[in-house]
Amino acid sequence: MSEREAIEVSRGEVFLAWLRSEPGAVCLILLTVFLACLLGIYTRPVGFLASIWPANALLLGLLLRLPRAAKPLGWLAGAVAYMLADLLTGSSLFKAAILNFANLVSVGIGYAILARLPPEMIRLRRPASVFHLLTASAAAGAGAGLVGGFANPILFNSGVLSGWTFWFSTELVNHLAFLPVVLSVTPFQVGRLFDGPLLRRGDLLPAVVLFLSGFVAVLVGGPGAIAFPVPALLWCGLVYPVFPTAVMTLMFGIWAMAVISVGYIPSLAIPKGEMALVSIRLGASLIALAPIMLASVMQSRNELLGKLHDLATRDPLTGADNRRAFLESAQEMMLKGRLPLAVLMLDIDHFKAVNDHYGHAGGDAVLVEITRRTRDCLRTGDLFGRLGGEEFAIFVPDCSQTVALQVAERIRQEVARVPVALQDGRSVPVTTSIGMVLVTAAGVTGLDGLLAEADAALYLAKHNGRNRLETRILGVTGS
Ligand SMILES: Nc1nc2c(ncn2[C@@H]2O[C@H](COP(=O)(O)OP(=O)(O)OP(=O)(O)O)[C@@H](O)[C@H]2O)c(=O)[nH]1
Structure with a gap:
């Protein structure tokens, strides 16, 4: 990361911390809901209710994601934003009060249902x-529809049932479109969509195919066109994490509403009648749920696979690679021929005495601390594994003889520098013996041979008095 990027990241972190504080969250709610209301108001047909109304879903999402805002002040900020937007755009106080009461009922019901769920859900x-x-x-939607339905004859001279149906379908459609985006977003990822584990540039294909299928749907037209983007949407759900998938489905929802409800694309069949429109909008929203469901399932499957992978490759006590994982990775590095390289064998001195003196739990604590100290001396690409008991192995690729000697000596000194502090207040003086083999030329010997050489060097270190390093060099001298 460059210096400029680091400054930007730290500025971003400060801003995010402010947003998570109560004043920041309340300001965010006030601004977001106000702007979302304006969007709804300026896109709605004259004298009628808006069908694009993201304000309720956004308020609900923010209250769920920013727990500091889910207090009376946060709710008040939402209510003020609703009223301000209506009154500033010419609504009467009476009309604004009734409609916004229905909006708050919608958000309240959604919050009561979702807020009791665990964060991951x-x-x-x-x-x-x-x-x-x-x-x-x-x-x-059903709750808001009750308020809105009964207000319909008074405000719009229309029936209770049609009012309820409109509110219900609009709330459902808008919630399903906007809520997943707010619920799944990880703020840090917003600015770095194509960086890190969220999305790699090579993964753009499903998004491109989604865009193309929307284009083809418009060209071909007809009643089936709405379903053309579905395979690409499902592909997005399979490949992308939940947030990008939610963004894609939101785009699909907007596209579907524009294409079908509003009739921007004349070659598509536009349903006649209010109920047909409601039905097709609900249908499009429910289609858009499938990729999000897929992305959620994939997310939890990937987390599970990650846990299984950890269980299969890590030593549960120290978190170092287990024997099998270490040997596999070391073998891979050998095949890549990353010379010169060093293989180190580490063995804690008189560990049996540690167990005898401080108990098995004390011995375990020493193993954990020695692992931490050793790892601190290594680079990211170096391999570190626990081969068994109190014996560890290290594989250092691409390192000169001087660097390898420095690394090994640093580990030996770090382990012995200060005694390991146990939880019961006692401290355990520890030292380690290290056997190292350095390989400078290809084809000298295989991994098993190297480990045997390092083991022999370790034996010598023990024999020569412990707390020391013994080294063998293969390749140059041919020894
Ligand atoms: N606490 C704890 N002890 C372990 C674990 N695995 C192996 N040991 C103990 O590690 C000790 C290894 O002792 P030895 O092989 O005799 O070697 P040492 O006492 O370290 O002596 P030298 O290696 O010659 O310096 C044994 O007492 C094992 O029971 C573990 O996971 N936790």
Whole structure:
């Protein structure tokens, strides 16, 4: 990371910390809800309710993601933003009060259902997340519909049932489109969408295919066109984490609404009648749930695979590579011929006495601390494994003889520098013996041979008095 990038990241962290504080979260709510209301107000048909109304889903999402804001002040900020947006754009106080009461009922119901779930579920990282999202969105829509439905004859001279249907479908559609984006976003990832584990540049293909299938749907038209992007959406759900998938499905939702509801693309079949429109909008929203569900399942599957991988490759006590993982990785590095390289064998001195004096738990604590001290002396690409008992191995690729000697000597000194402090207040003086083999030329010997050479050097270190390093060099001298 360059110096400039590091400054930007730290500025970003300061800003995020402020957003997570109560004043920051309240300001964010005020601004977001106000702007979202303006978007809804300026895109709605004259004299009627808005069908694009992201404000409720965004307020709900922010209250769930920023727990410091989910207090009376945060709710008040939301209510003020709703009222301000309506009053500043010419609504009467009476109309604004009723409509915004319905909005707050929607957010309140959604919050009551989702806030009691564990954070991982709320952030759409569990297979059942989408079920809860759907339940909360439908309940929020149904509740808001009750207020809005009964207000419909008074405000818009229209029926209670049609009012309820409109509120229900609008809330459901908007919640399913906007809520997943807010719930799944990890703020740090926003600015670095194509960096790190979130998305690699090579993974862009599903997004490109999604864009192309939307284009083809518009060209071909007809009642089936709405389904053209579905395979690409599912592909996105399989390949991308939840957040980018949610962004793609939001784009699909906007595309579907523009293409079908508003009729921007005349070659597509536009359904006649209010109910047909409601039905097709609900259908498009439910289609968009499938990729998010897939992404949630994949996320939890990947986490599980990660845990299984850790279980299979790590020593549970020290967290170092286990014997099998160490040998496999070392073998891979050997095949890549990353010379010169060094193989080190480490053995804690008189460890049996440590166990006898301080108990097995004391011995375990020493193993953990020695692992930490040793790892601190290594580079990221070096391998460090626990071969068994109190014996460890290190594989250092691409290192000169001088560097290898420095690394080994530093480890020996670090282990012995200060006694290991136990939880019960006692401290254990520890030393280690190290056998090292240096390889400077290819084809000298295989991994087993190197480990045997390092083991022989270790034996010599023990024999010559312990707490010392013995080295063998293979390749140059041919020894
Ligand atoms: N606490 C603890 N002890 C272990 C573990 N694995 C092996 N040991 C103990 O490590 C000790 C190894 O002792 P020895 O092989 O006799 O060697 P040493 O006492 O270290 O003597 P030298 O290697 O000759 O310096 C044995 O007492 C094992 O029971 C473990 O996971 N935890």
